Amino acid sequence: MNDILKFEPVCKEKVWGGTKLQKIFGYSIPSDRTGECWGISGHQSGTNKVINGLYHNKTLRDVWFANPELFGRASTAEEEFPLLVKMIDARDDLSVQVHPDDTYAKEQEGYAYGKTECWYILDADPGAELILGHHAATKEELSSWVYNGEWDKLFRRVPVQNGDFIYVPSGTVHAIGAGIVLLEIQQSSDITYRFYDYDRPDQHGELRDLHIEDSIACTNVPHEEPLLKRPVSEHGGLLTERLIAENYFTVKRLTLQEKNGSVRIEPDTYELMTVINGGGEITIGERTYGLEKGDHFLVPATVSHYFLAGEMTLICSTETAHLSA
Numbered sequence: 001m002n003d004i005l006k007f008e009p010v011c012k013e014k015v016w017g018g019t020k021l022q023k024i025f026g027y028s029i030p031s032d033r034t035g036e037c038w039g040i041s042g043h044q045s046g047t048n049k050v051i052n053g054l055y056h057n058k059t060l061r062d063v064w065f066a067n068p069e070l071f072g073r074a075s076t077a078e079e080e081f082p083l084l085v086k087m088i089d090a091r092d093d094l095s096v097q098v099h100p101d102d103t104y105a106k107e108q109e110g111y112a113y114g115k116t117e118c119w120y121i122l123d124a125d126p127g128a129e130l131i132l133g134h135h136a137a138t139k140e141e142l143s144s145w146v147y148n149g150e151w152d153k154l155f156r157r158v159p160v161q162n163g164d165f166i167y168v169p170s171g172t173v174h175a176i177g178a179g180i181v182l183l184e185i186q187q188s189s190d191i192t193y194r195f196y197d198y199d200r201p202d203q204h205g206e207l208r209d210l211h212i213e214d215s216i217a218c219t220n221v222p223h224e225e226p227l228l229k230r231p232v233s234e235h236g237g238l239l240t241e242r243l244i245a246e247n248y249f250t251v252k253r254l255t256l257q258e259k260n261g262s263v264r265i266e267p268d269t270y271e272l273m274t275v276i277n278g279g280g281e282i283t284i285g286e287r288t289y290g291l292e293k294g295d296h297f298l299v300p301a302t303v304s305h306y307f308l309a310g311e312m313t314l315i316c317s318t319e320t321a322h323l324s325a
Contacts, residue, residue: 001067001300001302002285002287002303003052003054003285003300003303004282004289004298004299004303004306005050005053005063005298005300006051006289006295006296006297007040007048007049007050007060007296007297008048008050008051009037009038009039009048009294009296010037010046010047011027011028011029011030011036011037012030012034012036012037012046013030013031013034013035013203014033014034014035014036015033015035015201015202015203015208016033016035016090016091016092016093016094016095017033017036017089017091018032018033018035018089018090019032019034019091020089020091020123021037021087021089022034024122025087025294026293026294027294033203034089035088035090036087036089037086037087038084038085038086039086039087039296040083040272040274040296040298041188042059042060042061042064042080042188043081043190044061045190047060047062048060048296052289060081060298064081065077069301069302070300071270071301072269072270072301080112080113082187082188083185083187083188083249083272083319084184084187084189085183085185085272085317086184087122087181087182087183088176088180089181090177090178090179090180091178091179092178093175093176093177093178093198094175094176094177095175095194095195095198095208096131096155096173096174096194096195096197097173097174097193097195097215098171098173098195098215098219099114099115099116099117099170099172099189099191099192099193099218100115100193100214100218101114101116102114104217104218105189105191108214109191111191113188113189114189114191115170115187115189115190115191115192116169116170116186116246116247117184117187118166118167118168118243118244118251119166119168119182119183119184120163120164120165120182120185120243120251120276120315121160121161121162121163121164121166121180121181121182122162122181122182122183123162123180123181124161124162124164124180124181125179127159127179128160128161128177128178128179128180129158129159129177130158130160130175130176130177131156131157131158131173132156132157132166132168132172132173132174133156133172133173134154134155134156134223135153135154135155135156135223136154136222136223138222139216139219142154142219142221146195146212146215147212151196156223165244167228169220169246170218171218171219173223183315185249185251185315187248187249193211193215193218194208194210194211194215195212195215196210228243230243235263236260236264237256237257237259237260237263238255238256238260238265239254239255239256240252240254240255246320248320249318249319249320250318251315251316252315252317253313253316254314254315254316255313256278256311256312257311258280258309258310261309262283262308262309263308264305264306264307265306265308266304266305267301267303268318269301270298270299270300270301270319271299271317271318272296272298272316273296273297273298273299273315273317274294274295274315275294275313275314276293276313277293277312278293278310278311278312279292279293279310279311279312280308280309280312281308281310282297282307283307284299284303291310291312
């Protein structure tokens with residue numbers, strides 16, 4: 001197939017959500033407590049519908065299992081779609097949590113993937129910050145501070161601003177803080193263990209469950225801050241900044257200036273794309289699609305080349321693990 005798959009966003013209400021996904025990206029949101037937009041997902045908890053072309057009205061999950069060639073595979077029968085791209089609007093602080101690695105997820109939850117993720121900060125209020133990591137030196141110290149509720153001593157706080165990029169490997173204690181909107185690329189897993197949730201009720205007036213034993217078991221101790229390099233290259237007017245290349249995904253920021261005209265791109269595998277700023281168009285063969293801020297689409301592995309034009313910034317995510325297999 002020589003075409004893209006454009007997707008209908010799936011928005012989800014959260015106790016900590018707000019309205020910025022509508023204000024910034026124009027999404028139709030279910031309420032003023034909308035916390036997430038799943039933009040590219042094959043997960044059973046929220047898979048996106050295709051809104052164009054041959055697979056119109058089919059879900060990405062359907063296409064994944066029925067058409068493995070679009071993803072560079074002979075078969076996908078025994079696999080789940082590996083990545084998930086979402087946007088998060090944190091009007092209030094998210095719970096402090098940790099995600100398991102693949103081994104723990106398989107053994108304890110019976111699911112194929114743990115959850116390593118990364119965040120690109122799209123919008124941050126002045127003074128906004130994350131919880132990223134902890135100060136405990138040993139598991140014993142971690143447990144002691146958790147069970148004694150010594151949260152200020154335990155959690156490591158990090159200020160953020162627009163354009164920052166954060167890598168969150170499985171086993172990292174983390175929480176997105178109030179006033180932050182971000183794009184998240186992650187393994188396709190929804191397994192979350194909560195350390196702390198500020199004793200706040202959910203939309204039904206109930207306290208959300210905590211998972212203290214699983215959280216402690218999954219947490220990496222001591223916390224190690226990953227050293228990230230962001231190499232930049234330029235080709236034909238397209239500025240490419242590699243944000244990360246790790247075991248599960250490779251993420252790049254693509255910046256295109258209208259004055260440079262159309263740029264030809266030859267992908268190595270299927271690509272997950274999100275327009276985070278500006279607009280333009282993509283041309284594959286004889287088909288041209290307009291692209292706007294907030295659009296999510298997939299370029300299949302069967303596409304040998306395509307052309308981008310306009311003045312826009314995109315985040316491009318690919319599946320590193322499959323490439324290296």
